[in-house]
Amino acid sequence: MKSNRMRRSIVLLAAALCAFCLTPRAQAQSYPSRAIRIIVPASVSTPPDIVSRIVANALNESGGWSVVVENRPGAVQTLGAGEVLKQPADGYTILAVGVPLSAAQTLVPNISFHVDSDFAPIVQLTASGNVLVVNPSVPANSVAELVKYLKDNPGKVTYSSGGFGTPAHLIGELFKLQTGVRATHVPYNDFPRAITDLLQGVNAYQFITVLPVVGFIKAGQLRALAVTSPKRVPALPEVPTIAEAGYPGLTSGDWVGFSAKAGTPPDVIARVNDAVNKVLKTEKVRDALEKIGSEPAGGTPAEFGDLVKAQVALWAKVVNDAGLKLQQ
Numbered sequence: 001m002k003s004n005r006m007r008r009s010i011v012l013l014a015a016a017l018c019a020f021c022l023t024p025r026a027q028a029q030s031y032p033s034r035a036i037r038i039i040v041p042a043s044v045s046t047p048p049d050i051v052s053r054i055v056a057n058a059l060n061e062s063g064g065w066s067v068v069v070e071n072r073p074g075a076v077q078t079l080g081a082g083e084v085l086k087q088p089a090d091g092y093t094i095l096a097v098g099v100p101l102s103a104a105q106t107l108v109p110n111i112s113f114h115v116d117s118d119f120a121p122i123v124q125l126t127a128s129g130n131v132l133v134v135n136p137s138v139p140a141n142s143v144a145e146l147v148k149y150l151k152d153n154p155g156k157v158t159y160s161s162g163g164f165g166t167p168a169h170l171i172g173e174l175f176k177l178q179t180g181v182r183a184t185h186v187p188y189n190d191f192p193r194a195i196t197d198l199l200q201g202v203n204a205y206q207f208i209t210v211l212p213v214v215g216f217i218k219a220g221q222l223r224a225l226a227v228t229s230p231k232r233v234p235a236l237p238e239v240p241t242i243a244e245a246g247y248p249g250l251t252s253g254d255w256v257g258f259s260a261k262a263g264t265p266p267d268v269i270a271r272v273n274d275a276v277n278k279v280l281k282t283e284k285v286r287d288a289l290e291k292i293g294s295e296p297a298g299g300t301p302a303e304f305g306d307l308v309k310a311q312v313a314l315w316a317k318v319v320n321d322a323g324l325k326l327q328q
Contacts, residue, residue, distance in 0.1 A: 031091060031268050035066040038258070040096045041080025043073045046162070046191070047209050047292070051126050051256045052096045054288045058279035065275065076104040076165040076326065078111060085113060089263035091272065095119060097259045099167045102308060103315035107165050107326050116312050119259035121305035123273045125280065128254045128294035129229025130171055130207040131236060133222040137201050143225050143245040146205065150181035158184045160203040162191040164326065167254045170315055171207040171228060173322040178249045198222065209254065210235050210293030228252050233293050255297070255311075257304050269301055 038056055040049045056067040072080035077100045087093035101115050140146035150157055161168035164187045186203055188194035198206050214235050216222040226245040227233050242250040279285050280296035
């Protein structure tokens with residue numbers, strides 16, 4: 001009698017262990033069985049938002065996926081990141097990661113997470129550069145002439161950005177470090193107002209994504225001096241790269257990628273990676289990204305993880321060398 005009960009207990013225990021061991025793989029095979037949330041830690045119509053929506057729409061149209069995009073801006077994108085960390089590590093809440101979050105690791109005092117270890121990289125979506133534009137009143141037709149103008153007027157010239165810790169701000173600080181110029185940063189929470197003030201000459205220059213200013217450049221309302229990407233952008237083929245302009249140390253890119261909470265099953269990560277890589281190769285997505293000055297990236301989770309780690313190190317050096325501090 002006892003032996004029968006013991007055998008039954010062993011069988012039940014073995015079955016339970018098998019079920020436990022198979023659960024992650026079974027979940028991965030049925031994934032996704034409900035809607036996936038993409039948390040964009042930035043405002044609507046910003047580059048990470050636009051890119052995330054292009055990819056999310058493509059996934060929805062590909063069949064078998066239901067993806068919604070939610071915006072959770074604030075605190076150098078750490079609010080959105082915190083929202084993802086509150087959720088289960090099951091792949092149903094994904095974070096759009098970019099330059100600001102990699103810099104937030106150093107910028108934000110007492111930050112509660114590490115973007116390169118508390119999140120599991122999935123895939124890089126895009127790579128893009130910024131364009132250095134000046135108001136036509138600035139006596140500079142090249143990067144070298146802008147540097148000379150700034151050195152002739154130390155601390156008297158202002159440059160703008162869409163906010164503290166944004167790519168425009170960080171690249172602006174890198175520009176000052178690389179060239180030795182002195183200029184005052186003016187951050188804007190209202191991105192359209194930053195462009196308006198640049199057009200009106202309130203601020204002299206800005207590093208900015210191509211899409212919002214390409215029309216102003218072609219109309220002569222802003223002057224483009226260089227793009228920060230490694231190669232020229234199709235929307236502005238006549239504008240040299242920053243390296244061609246004589247400043248290779250200023251080559252820097254903006255980028256957007258997807259990450260999940262650390263601990264998400266590898267099979268789930270692989271499914272999302274595969275699906276995103278497929279839609280990034282479609283003509284519709286490539287054309288949509290090209291219109292905003294971005295190129296599809298793709299690749300493996302490991303490759304994206306390496307990028308995030310490298311960017312954390314790069315912007316930590318810039319933040320520390322520039323003495324940047326987030327005022328709380």
